[in-house]
Amino acid sequence: MKRALLISDSHGDNQDMLRVIREHAGKVDAVFHMGDLQGAEDLVNKEASKIGCFSYIVKGNCDSNLKLKGINIIDFDGKRILTTHGHMFGGYGGPDVDALWYTARENEADVVVFGHTHKPFCEVVGGILICNPGSISRPRQMDATKTYAVLTVDEGKVSVEFYDVSGNKYKKAVGGA
Secondary structure (H helix, E strand, C coil): CEEEEEECCCCCCHHHHHHHHHHCCCCCCEEEECCCCCCCHHHHHHHHHHCCCEEEEECCCCCCCCCCECEEEEEECCEEEEEECCHHHCCCCCCCHHHHHHHHHHCCCCEEECCCCCCEEEEEECCEEEEEECCCCCCCCCCCCCEEEEEEEECCEEEEEEEECCCCECCCCECCC
């Protein structure tokens, strides 16, 4: 069994993000950040390393680091995970789920994790799990809860659980997996 901490859209508000990473020491194997870090890439890499994790970061529309990729493909405990910010797949209304699904198919991915909308989302579309952990600093869903998620791969099955920044389970994500 492996777990990945899913974070997105921290926008330079690093306090909650770093605390959440630290609190998951020994509980996760990787940290995936879906972009809009606004210069905090080294902080994420350093904190993930401190807790013994790999980190994978994609470039968001507010990031200027030219070394960051727009898409990462990660082999994670037998599952292929595609991470992206999402802005390349639609406007501020949100990425087009069909476009994310087609990109996942083209890359033979089992899971797509994206950001950009600042709203938690999780749905299985055509056999591919598509999810967004929400924003850890600037939420846009109605209850304005700062969220992140944990993706688990256990015996070939993938699941996602959402949390608020205090570590409480958050069950208001759109969709369902």
